[in-house]
Amino acid sequence: MVKKNQYIDLFNQDDLKGYNTFHLDNCLIDTIDLVGIFELNVNLVIENCIINDLKIHSCWFTRGLLMKNNIVKNWVDYQMGGHNAMSIVIEGNVFLDFFNFFDCQFENVIELKNNVFKKGTNLLGNKGEGFENIFANGWFIEGNVGDIDINR
């Protein structure tokens, strides 16, 4: 499924039902709400979008996620995440606020490439804390602007 060149008020689990892949391209999106979806069995691609509110707390992207060339405006709170049988790729995005990775357990690789984290992120921060992120198959990080190892 491809959804392209649209204004979207709310994008959530209901929109993904029945699809193995879903591609959002070149959309203005007010809210993406994937909170508490513990097995998101969809390969999700979000590309060239402007997103006001990205909500992914407790979402397990079991079939992977590609976020590419988006602008994300809100404080993103990704807690209790990971459990991704396929890779999560976050590439070329601009995050205007902090991106909080909290106690995520990444089963497959997570890639952060060429993003701008205006207020930083803590993907590699919080060493020694009980909620430090775990990487079973490592991470790949290159070319980002902004701190990625904030202790917060």
Added chain:
Amino acid sequence: MGYGVSKFGGIGINPKILKPKLTFSEGVLESFTEHGFAGGRHADLGLTVKTMASKGLSLIKQNKALLKAGDNTLIGNINGIPKSFKAFVKDGKIISVNMYPGISNRATKGTVINFGNITW
């Protein structure tokens, strides 16, 4: 709006006023069991995962009147060992529950509830 000290050690809004019917979403126990105890990170409690998961959800249930929409952190000592829980509330439901070792001194967004010292 009333405030009070809960019998479970937390300080918050009077439980008689708010959220008497807060319930767990489907799948919370399963996700909590898979995530919260990964890598044997609570083995220091000397209990089975099943027991800890059950007691963890009971602890959240006991404190549910203090939970607010969004992110909630519950901190305290279990059998003398510092432990923290997370409970995320949305649309009148507890969407997810997590448990991790220790108590952080890092500032956290959302509600913080101190459940005190308990024995499992």
